[in-house]
Amino acid sequence: xxMRLTLLVLLTYLTxxxxxxxxxxxxLRLEDGTEIPLRVYPAHGDALLLWLACDEGHGTxxxxxxxxxxxxxxxxxxxxxxxxxxxxxxxSSMAQISGDEVAALIDLAQENTGxxxxxxxxxxxxxxxxxxxHTWQERHPDRPAPLGVILFYPELYADTPEAGAEVQYxxxxxxxxxxxxxxxxxxxxxxxxxxxxxxxxxxxGSPVESEILxxxxxxxxxxxxxxxxxxALAQRLPELIRxxxxxxxxxxxxxx
Amino acid sequence: MKRLCLAxxxxxxxxxxxxxxxxxxxxxxxxxxxxxxxxxxxxxxxxNYAGKVVMVQFWATYCAPxxxxxxxxxxxxxxxxxxxxAILAVNMGxxxxxxxxxxxxxxxxxxxxxxxxxxxIGDWKVFVAPSTFIVxxxxxxxxxxxxxxxxxxxxxxxxxxxxxxxNPGN
Numbered sequence: 001x002x003m004r005l006t007l008l009v010l011l012t013y014l015t016x017x018x019x020x021x022x023x024x025x026x027x028l029r030l031e032d033g034t035e036i037p038l039r040v041y042p043a044h045g046d047a048l049l050l051w052l053a054c055d056e057g058h059g060t061x062x063x064x065x066x067x068x069x070x071x072x073x074x075x076x077x078x079x080x081x082x083x084x085x086x087x088x089x090x091x092s093s094m095a096q097i098s099g100d101e102v103a104a105l106i107d108l109a110q111e112n113t114g115x116x117x118x119x120x121x122x123x124x125x126x127x128x129x130x131x132x133x134h135t136w137q138e139r140h141p142d143r144p145a146p147l148g149v150i151l152f153y154p155e156l157y158a159d160t161p162e163a164g165a166e167v168q169y170x171x172x173x174x175x176x177x178x179x180x181x182x183x184x185x186x187x188x189x190x191x192x193x194x195x196x197x198x199x200x201x202x203x204x205g206s207p208v209e210s211e212i213l214x215x216x217x218x219x220x221x222x223x224x225x226x227x228x229x230x231x232a233l234a235q236r237l238p239e240l241i242r243x244x245x246x247x248x249x250x251x252x253x254x255x256x
Numbered sequence: 257m258k259r260l261c262l263a264x265x266x267x268x269x270x271x272x273x274x275x276x277x278x279x280x281x282x283x284x285x286x287x288x289x290x291x292x293x294x295x296x297x298x299x300x301x302x303x304n305y306a307g308k309v310v311m312v313q314f315w316a317t318y319c320a321p322x323x324x325x326x327x328x329x330x331x332x333x334x335x336x337x338x339x340x341x342a343i344l345a346v347n348m349g350x351x352x353x354x355x356x357x358x359x360x361x362x363x364x365x366x367x368x369x370x371x372x373x374x375x376x377i378g379d380w381k382v383f384v385a386p387s388t389f390i391v392x393x394x395x396x397x398x399x400x401x402x403x404x405x406x407x408x409x410x411x412x413x414x415x416x417x418x419x420x421x422x423n424p425g426n
Contacts, residue, residue: 161383163400164284187318189348189385192374217318 028079028108030101036084038077041066045073047147047245048115050105052125052132053078054094054222061221061234068238074245075115079105081128091155091219094124099172102132103139110143118245119149123219126154130172137177148179148248150241153190153218156197167196174203179251181244182210188218207251213240279390279399279415287397288379290344292369295352295359300344300369303395308340309419310391311407314377316348317358319385321404330364331408332416339420340393343367348385349374390416393424 024040049069053062055078066076081101087093109117121129133146158168180201184191191212198208213220215229221237223230233240290302290312302310313329315322333343343366347355352370359368371377380389383402390399398419405412 160402161381162280162283163384163387163389163402164282164381164397166381167383187316189316189377189383192349192377193383 025108025112028105030104034084036101037080039063039066039080041070041076043070043073043075045075046115047074048109048113048117049074049076049241050109050117050119051076051078052081052094052097052102052119052121052129054082054089054091054123054125061237065237065241069241072238072242074242075113077105077109091124094128097128099128099131099135102128103136106132106136106146116144116147118147118248120241122152122154124155126151126156127170127172130156130176133178134172134175146178148181148245148251150181150244150248152183153185153188154182154197167193169197169200173200176201177205179248180206180208181248182208183240183244184210184212185216185218185220186212186214187216190218209247209251278405279401279412282389282397282400284381284397287391287395290376290380292346292371292376295356295368295370300367302344302391305342306395307393307424308342309393309416311343311416312380312389312391313343313345313386314348314380314382314388315345315386317350317354322386323362325386325404325407326362326364328405328407329366332413333366335408335413336417336420339417341416341420344369346371346376348377348382390419392419393422
């Protein structure tokens with residue numbers, strides 16, 4: 001009896017030990033000691049999505065989408081920067097994420113997986129995403145760049161645009177040099193400025209592809225009051241992301 | 257203490273119009289062209305509204321603040337009836353069927369213009385719905401307001417009414 005129990009304990013210990021050694025990180029520790037919780041959806045494929053979401057860190061559309069993508073072989077990492085910094089879950093909080101800490105996420109992903117990676121974000125998360133990619137590329141010109149960036153209804157203004165005044169994008173928009181795919185809802189003023197934004201993003205050398213999503217507003221997949229077309233399209237989020245990844249890889253200048 | 261109270265009151269009286277209005281002085285260039293058709297196919301050119309204060313408002317059926325503020329725009333129109341004042345509500349690129357269905361529910365009676373190809377959105381540099389421009393009697397944009405408002409509040413109404421009293425010749 002004692003022998004059997006000892007064997008069981010030993011086996012459990014060994015199993016947990018191996019499992020621990022093979023698990024992905026659960027947090028991103030920044031230089032100042034801040035711990036950013038990390039939800040990792042591991043997958044066997046060689047593609048990794050680093051997703052800067054403005055969510056509550058659990059059970060969200062992004063998390064459900066990440067799980068579905070992982071089933072298809074695409075690994076997804078969802079860092080909870082807002083939680084790590086005790087920031088309110090609001091689009092405006094995304095502006096407080098620095099390029100340095102996004103670059104640190106890319107470093108961690110590279111060290112742990114070595115997978116080819118894409119970045120993805122939405123709304124105001126687009127800015128820290130591009131800042132992070134730019135910072136990381138500046139630091140590691142010798143390393144393979146991200147395969148691309150997927151942005152849903154990005155907000156990349158330097159300041160809130162004033163009616164009647166020329167729009168000013170954040171300076172990183174003109175410095176970005178990475179393939180980009182932009183999704184914009186048809187039912188949003190931003191759709192009329194998509195060409196303008198594409199030109200601004202291309203100025204830094206980024207090949208840019210875009211698509212207008214019919215019958216949906218901005219923030220369509222996180223809305224509390226989704227219309228039937230918005231709900232239907234939100235269900236297709238994994239498909240939209242995979243489509244953008246494929247498009248990016250076919251852009252001129254994209255890494256294969 | 258009396259002086260302190262007086263200073264505070266003076267501050268409140270002077271500051272109140274600034275934060276209550278939310279109208280921002282227009283910082284753009286010359287008034288862009290605006291020549292669009294309404295839902296019945298009649299053409300409207302902003303140049304033909306010289307001598308009137310014109311509220312040019314960009315809106316969309318999908319925009320919640322637009323829906324919320326529209327009844328107050330209608331009330332503003334009624335309250336300023338008889339004054340040289342006009343409303344041109346520019347729909348942001350939606351189709352006629354959608355706009356008609358929306359207006360049936362909302363029951364407003366001001367002029368709706370259709371910017372089908374978004375030419376005016378580009379010319380007027382509209383990034384947010386709703387975005388409102390207040391054009392003075394000389395045809396110059398004086399104020400803008402981004403986002404929704406209650407347009408028949410005393411502060412907003414007084415600001416617009418004061419503009420209607422200006423002499424177009426000045």
